[in-house]
Amino acid sequence: MKRLLLAGAAAALLFAAPAQAQSPDKILNSSYDIARELFAAINEAFVPAYKAQTGRDVTVDQSHGGTSAQARSIAEGLEADVVTFNQTTDIDFLVQQGFVSEDWQSEFPNNASPYYSFPSFLVREGNPKNITDWDDLARDDVEVIFPNPKTSGNARYTYLAAVAYAKEAFGDDEEKIAEFVGKIFDNVPVFDTGGRGATTTFIERGIGDVIITFEAETRSIAREYGEDSYDSVVPSVSLLAEFPVAIVDRVAERRGSQELAKDYLNFLYSEEGQRIAATFGNRVHDEKVTAEFADQFPEVRLVTAEDVFGGWDRIQEEHFASDAKLDQIFGDR
Amino acid sequence: MAQHPAKPPRVGDKPAIRWTLIAFVVFFGSLLVLAPLLVIFTQAFALGIGHFAETIALPDTRHAIFLTVLTALIAVPLNTIFGIAAAWAITKFEFWGRRFLLIVIEIPFSISPVVAGVAYLFVYGLQGLFGPALQSAEIQILFALPGIVLASMFVTAPFVARELIPLMQAQGRDLEEAATSLGASGWRTFLTVTLPNIRWALLYGVVLCNARVMGEFGAVSVVSGKIRGQTNTLPLHIELLYHDYNTVGAFAAASILAVLALVTIVAKLALERRGAGRAGRPALASPTVAIQEKTS
Structure with missing residues (x-):
């Protein structure tokens, strides 16, 4: 009996254990789910660089997951000092909840997006169907793979990029735009729920002629499954996808980690940070690094959600809300 | 059977049916269970044992x-205590709300683990009932070990009790009543009468509970925070590696999880075999003998 009581007491103690001693030598970076290796490399470079600069030993912990879920966790008390997301809207959610200051996009350069990417194509070796641009995706003999835009943020970018292309091709003829995008949707044999599922469909099940996902991800897919078996194809025009970063002010203030958080995010803009991001297939702003990687990153004209669609609020309203344009195109499929 | 010779033969009496049935079960068993397990292990070692060891050795x-x-x-010991207590209370006592308690214990079986995780968010989360108070007291429940343990315990709460209740119901209260009337204390009655009678069911419940705790994904994924090296459990880590295009790493981690589960099952089989060898008598007889010895 005594032993049982002891075990109970120990358990009770464990549950009552206070949060880890708060030390500003440690920050938590909450990030999107496919950035594990990127930030492992970033952190490995940041720690010694920071030590050389300030003499302080610091640790950066990482949490990865779908960014909507990550933002939710932070709102529920996950003590992340910084967020490095792949969707602006999830940081906006943290703004609404009072965790991130409203002017976060002006706190760091380039709309607080240290690197960027865009929907791009990965085709099978030698590009047998000769797919070079968005209009090829609407051809009758092409099978296209991308996940369900209702459930995948990645696929929403694909959808918007296709619409952006169609807008340029057909002007404001809404009917033609819907028809064009509808044709592409018709060419998708399976809509997986997420990017990873779509990759499995394309690679392991061998379905489809082209998979559409962020350019950075086409690189990691090729790296994992064989550079020789797949070719990256960059379309003539695509939609800028920002990878926004922000300090979670409410957590950082509570923990006194603002300065370290700021230095960490600034490191992403340093030459070294930019080079690491580029190694993982992301496009960067640093001119020197861009020049170094010029042969890996073909020219592409990128349009922004702001310019083409008038911002994310309007996109949500006109395209992604129930019964809006996406539903109308996607409805019967 | 002998007194009803007119009865039709049972299923399985005809060899054709018997073999069809066996073939069916073996086929689907292999397809559903064995094949995926084999894939896990072959994938884990796809790049050689060195690579496997390297992945496992990552901090x-x-x-x-x-x-x-x-x-x-x-979680498992706490749930075992809870399970025994619950089964004991339900089968040995009569009280108002007994049926209700039975239903409460079964709830985690029928609720999706994700719902459980979200429910914990509403209780302990910063937007929830106790979140703000917990934060000002610097107590971290969610996104830390306590949250993970709580979520795992919720999901596995019924396992031990569910194994014990039918057995203890079937065994009734006679033995315990006899022990008590002969002067044994409640604790002694439990140790020498009840426990030996329920040990195999208990063991089975513990093994199931353990396997489920180790494999729990849904509830834990909501409350863990997924901080690498701090709150990332093995199932969450497998998902992370998989999403990261680290297929071999994911399968290597999955094989470790599978091995952990297999170890529990093997341990259970081994224990059963030892126990069965030693006690060559019906389980019900032993405690009665013990009581008789005491009183003589």
């Missing part, structure tokens, strides 16, 4: 294994 993977085992070490 994040090691920590995930440690965290999963630690969670099981806390």
Whole structure:
């Protein structure tokens, strides 16, 4: 009996254990789910660089997951000092909840997006169907793979990029735009729920002629499954996808980690940070690094959600809300 | 059977039916269970044993294994105590709300683990009932070990009790009543009468509970925070590696999880065999003998 009581007491103690001693030598970076290796490399470079600069030993912990879920966790008390997301809207959610200051996009350069990417194509070796641009995706003999835009943020970018292309091709003829995008949707044999599922469909099940996902991800897919078996194809025009970063002010203030958080995010803009991001297939702003990687990153004209669609609020309203344009195109499929 | 010779033969009496049935079960058993298991292990070793060992030795993977085992070490004993207490209360006592308690214990079986995780968010989260108070007291429940243990315990709460209740109901209260009337204390009655009678069911419940705790994904994924090297359990880590295009790493971690589960099952079989060898008599007889010896 005594032993049982002891075990109970120990358990009770464990549950009552206070949060880890708060030390500003440690920050938590909450990030999107496919950035594990990127930030492992970033952190490995940041720690010694920071030590050389300030003499302080610091640790950066990482949490990865779908960014909507990550933002939710932070709102529920996950003590992340910084967020490095792949969707602006999830940081906006943290703004609404009072965790991130409203002017976060002006706190760091380039709309607080240290690197960027865009929907791009990965085709099978030698590009047998000769797919070079968005209009090829609407051809009758092409099978296209991308996940369900209702459930995948990645696929929403694909959808918007296709619409952006169609807008340029057909002007404001809404009917033609819907028809064009509808044709592409018709060419998708399976809509997986997420990017990873779509990759499995394309690679392991061998379905489809082209998979559409962020350019950075086409690189990691090729790296994992064989550079020789797949070719990256960059379309003539695509939609800028920002990878926004922000300090979670409410957590950082509570923990006194603002300065370290700021230095960490600034490191992403340093030459070294930019080079690491580029190694993982992301496009960067640093001119020197861009020049170094010029042969890996073909020219592409990128349009922004702001310019083409008038911002994310309007996109949500006109395209992604129930019964809006996406539903109308996607409805019967 | 002998007194009803007119009865039709049972299923399985005809060889054709018997073999069809066996073939069917073996086929689907292999397809559903064995084949995926084999795939896990072949994929894990696809790049050689060196690569496998390398993946397992990564600090994040090691920590995930440690965290999963630690969670099981806390959650399983607590749930075992809870399960025995619940089964005891329900089968040995009559009280108002007994049926209700029975239903409460079964709830985690019928609720999706994700719902459980979200429910914990509403209780302990910063937007929830106790969140703000917990934060000002610097107590971290969610996104830390306590949250993971709580979520795992919720999901596995019924396992031990569910194994024990039917058995203890079938056994009735006679033996315990006899022991008590002969002067044994409640604790002694439990140790020498009840426990020997329920040990195999208990063991089975514990094994199931353990396997489920180690494998729990849904509830834990909501409350863990997924901090690598801190709150990332093995199942979450497998998902992370998989999403990261680290297929071999994911399968290597998955094989470790599978091995952990297999170890529990093998341990259970071994224990059963030892127990069965020693006690060559019906389980019900032994405690009665013990009581008789005491009183003589």
